[in-house]
Amino acid sequence: MDQLAVLGAKYLFVLLLLLTGVWVIHQPLPRMKRIVLFAAVIFTLAYITAKISGVLYDDPRPFVVGHFTPLIPHEPDNGFPSDHVLLCSAVAAVVTIFRWPLGIVLWAITVIVAICRVYVGIHHAIDVIGSAAIVLAVALVARLVMTTDSPSRA
Numbered sequence: 001m002d003q004l005a006v007l008g009a010k011y012l013f014v015l016l017l018l019l020t021g022v023w024v025i026h027q028p029l030p031r032m033k034r035i036v037l038f039a040a041v042i043f044t045l046a047y048i049t050a051k052i053s054g055v056l057y058d059d060p061r062p063f064v065v066g067h068f069t070p071l072i073p074h075e076p077d078n079g080f081p082s083d084h085v086l087l088c089s090a091v092a093a094v095v096t097i098f099r100w101p102l103g104i105v106l107w108a109i110t111v112i113v114a115i116c117r118v119y120v121g122i123h124h125a126i127d128v129i130g131s132a133a134i135v136l137a138v139a140l141v142a143r144l145v146m147t148t149d150s151p152s153r154a
Contacts, residue, residue: 047086
């Protein structure tokens with residue numbers, strides 16, 4: 001179980017990126033441009049928001065507070081928010097805007113990554129939930145502000 005959790009925590013995000021990359025390159029060029037535009041906005045705003053919230057909220061990593069060795073070696077820095085879950089959530093959010101069935105699959109992978117990051121001892125639940133919440137808030141605002149012609153229909 002520990003080895004599966006380590007794999008999920010360290011490498012499962014690569015599967016998410018590969019699935020997304022394959023999907024994106026099979027989109028017509030005008031749609032691909034809209035996807036890239038949404039991704040640029042959501043990724044940038046989520047990253048900035050995450051950095052600011054990391055400064056405002058300090059959450060020592062579980063292995064620091066609990067005095068144990070995590071399954072994955074990590075620096076004893078602030079665990080909030082989780083960068084892995086932030087990335088996975090951002091990708092899943094962008095895809096959900098344009099192709100919700102695939103987005104649901106990517107959100108499921110994101111949840112597995114989040115659970116694994118907590119299981120291996122490098123994040124608290126608030127770190128991974130905070131990352132997803134940041135992305136959801138940013139994606140909602142981006143979706144409301146940016147006009148598209150029904151991107152989730154095809």
